[in-house]
Amino acid sequence: MLVLSRQKDETIMIGDEVEITVVDIRGDKVRLGITAPRQIAVHRKEVYDAIRRENEAAMNLPVDQVKDAAQKMRGLRRA
Numbered sequence: 299m300l301v302l303s304r305q306k307d308e309t310i311m312i313g314d315e316v317e318i319t320v321v322d323i324r325g326d327k328v329r330l331g332i333t334a335p336r337q338i339a340v341h342r343k344e345v346y347d348a349i350r351r352e353n354e355a356a357m358n359l360p361v362d363q364v365k366d367a368a369q370k371m372r373g374l375r376r377a
Contacts, residue, residue, distance in 0.1 A: 302310055309319045315335050322329040332340050341349065359367075 304310060304320045306320050306323055309317050311317055316338065317331075317333040319331040319333075320328060321331045334340055356364075
């Protein structure tokens with residue numbers, strides 16, 4: 299793990315396209331601003347982990363449940 303020190307309004311670059319800026323520091327909390335291309339997903343770790351769990355659970359669904367869910371989604375689009 300790379301550990302960097304930054305002060306308010308200072309930025310870290312990841313590659314050529316992702317900027318992480320320290321927006322505010324209050325006590326033990328740091329607010330970060332992230333600028334990234336739309337095709338790069340940016341999530342808090344706990345949200346990312348939840349998405350992965352849901353995706354893994356969906357991959358293990360029986361085929362008939364997947365077909366039923368797809369039919370329901372098609373019906374929602376028409377409504």
